[in-house]
Amino acid sequence: MKKLKRLLKRFFLLIILIVVVVLAYHTITFSSQQIKVEQVPEIEVSDKVVGRLAQAIQIPTISYPTHIDTAAFVRFNEYLDNNFEVINSQLEKTTINEYSHIYKWQGKNTLLKPILFMAHIDVVPIEAESRGEWTTDPFSGKVLDDYLYGRGSIDDKLCLVGALEAIDMLIQEGYRPERTVYLAFGHDEEVSGYNGATTIANYFKQKYIKFEYILDEGSLVTEGNMPGLNRPLGLIGIAEKGYVTLTLTARTHGGHSSMPPAQTTIGVLSKAITTLEAEPMPATFKGPTRLMFDYAGPETNIPMRVVLANRWLFGKILKKQLSEKSTANALIRTTTAATMIDGGVKENVLPTHASAKINFRIHPQNTIEDVANYVKKTINDDRIRIDIDQKGQNPSKISDHKAFGFQVIQRTLQETFEDAVVAPSLVVAATDSRHFVDLADNTYRFMPVILNNEELKGFHGVNERISIDNYKQAIRFYYRLIRNSCQ
Numbered sequence: 001m002k003k004l005k006r007l008l009k010r011f012f013l014l015i016i017l018i019v020v021v022v023l024a025y026h027t028i029t030f031s032s033q034q035i036k037v038e039q040v041p042e043i044e045v046s047d048k049v050v051g052r053l054a055q056a057i058q059i060p061t062i063s064y065p066t067h068i069d070t071a072a073f074v075r076f077n078e079y080l081d082n083n084f085e086v087i088n089s090q091l092e093k094t095t096i097n098e099y100s101h102i103y104k105w106q107g108k109n110t111l112l113k114p115i116l117f118m119a120h121i122d123v124v125p126i127e128a129e130s131r132g133e134w135t136t137d138p139f140s141g142k143v144l145d146d147y148l149y150g151r152g153s154i155d156d157k158l159c160l161v162g163a164l165e166a167i168d169m170l171i172q173e174g175y176r177p178e179r180t181v182y183l184a185f186g187h188d189e190e191v192s193g194y195n196g197a198t199t200i201a202n203y204f205k206q207k208y209i210k211f212e213y214i215l216d217e218g219s220l221v222t223e224g225n226m227p228g229l230n231r232p233l234g235l236i237g238i239a240e241k242g243y244v245t246l247t248l249t250a251r252t253h254g255g256h257s258s259m260p261p262a263q264t265t266i267g268v269l270s271k272a273i274t275t276l277e278a279e280p281m282p283a284t285f286k287g288p289t290r291l292m293f294d295y296a297g298p299e300t301n302i303p304m305r306v307v308l309a310n311r312w313l314f315g316k317i318l319k320k321q322l323s324e325k326s327t328a329n330a331l332i333r334t335t336t337a338a339t340m341i342d343g344g345v346k347e348n349v350l351p352t353h354a355s356a357k358i359n360f361r362i363h364p365q366n367t368i369e370d371v372a373n374y375v376k377k378t379i380n381d382d383r384i385r386i387d388i389d390q391k392g393q394n395p396s397k398i399s400d401h402k403a404f405g406f407q408v409i410q411r412t413l414q415e416t417f418e419d420a421v422v423a424p425s426l427v428v429a430a431t432d433s434r435h436f437v438d439l440a441d442n443t444y445r446f447m448p449v450i451l452n453n454e455e456l457k458g459f460h461g462v463n464e465r466i467s468i469d470n471y472k473q474a475i476r477f478y479y480r481l482i483r484n485s486c487q
């Protein structure tokens with residue numbers, strides 16, 4: 001008996017030893033994916049750029065769900081024509097559907113495929129309830145404590161005017177790119193891009209123009225969001241999630257509310273919704289999420305590196321932890337959000353039907369069909385009809401993280417945001433670039449700014465603002481990216 005015990009003890013010790021060796025091996029071989037970059041010369045950016053972005057912010061180019069304020073967009077056209085003399089003299093401008101614009105900066109070598117930078121002119125409205133919470137008028141373009149305030153100061157006039165400023169500087173220095181550079185500015189991104197980006201994409205298709213890579217808004221550089229990483233993390237979106245809305249309709253017999261059944265139509269529907277919330281679609285570490293960990297993981301502290309290098313062992317715990325934070329949860333699974341509900345006509349009448357809309361943001365590992373099947377199986381209730389909204393869109397294809405475009409963006413990011421760690425990632429919201437899928441093999445989604453969590457709240461929220469330093473860095477990024485891409 002004693003002998004057997006000793007044998008078992010040795011056996012367990014051996015197992016533990018093997019696990020430790022495997023953990024150590026994976027951790028040691030979890031090698032850095034960062035590029036070694038030389039120190040680059042500092043680029044002087046004039047203070048006058050602040051005024052030009054402020055002017056853009058002062059034009060309230062708002063997209064409302066049903067219409068756009070056309071007068072504001074006319075003013076924005078004038079703004080572009082009157083403010084960028086150098087650009088207007090050197091680049092060819094084409095206006096699409098009155099308010100969207102394409103700029104072409106002809107390169108010297110026509111054998112090289114062009115590149116395209118995208119941005120959008122429109123901004124989201126200011127919620128009436130939150131207007132009072134703004135430190136300054138959302139369309140004043142005011143500078144307070146080295147921050148430029150206003151709707152669009154990040155999303156997305158920063159990218160639009162920032163790219164123009166970079167080209168302006170390059171032209172003034174006498175630079176001419178080898179590769180042709182295009183800019184495309186849509187005017188209705190915030191309401192799906194059907195008049196702007198879609199028409200711009202058709203224009204390029206008709207001209208048989210294909211891009212080496214496309215860069216649109218999307219991920220950015222953040223701090224303090226990756227456990228164990230005490231450096232800024234620059235995420236380059238290589239894919240974006242799809243989305244679909246399902247309408248659940250419950251139907252039962254109505255009647256007088258004085259003699260109700262155990263569960264009314266509303267009860268049936270509510271149960272289905274709570275079931276879907278309690279059982280979200282499974283988390284996955286595949287696709288862009290896997291690459292994000294592969295790139296960021298080796299740069300984290302030792303405990304985190306052991307965990308991320310050994311997802312085969314710690315994957316389950318890691319998924320559970322990430323699921324608890326909504327930002328991280330959105331990166332690892334198709335998310336479920338009940339967004340609208342409707343049912344009942346009077347407080348003493350049992351409703352015969354009730355319906356709810358559930359919005360799903362689809363991870364690249366899933367499709368619209370997977371979502372519909374999952375919902376049907378999970379609810380498992382014949383009293384509920386499931387309708388798929390036709391406006392849904394599957395996730396984008398995944399761009400190559402080894403291709404020229406990714407490498408050059410990574411290099412430029414590391415040159416501009418010193419000490420930043422670069423990783424491919426998944427963009428959880430939709431961008432205009434989804435209309436451009438056929439125009440390039442690789443589309444990347446990155447906004448060249450470093451934002452802390454407080455600043456991030458400004459996205460579509462209150463006190464959207466950008467620090468002057470940050471804005472100048474964005475201009476430097478575009479400046480270097482053009483040079484790095486076009487020599």
Ligand SMILES: [Zn+2]
Nearest residue numbers: 120155156217
């Ligand atoms: Zn945007």
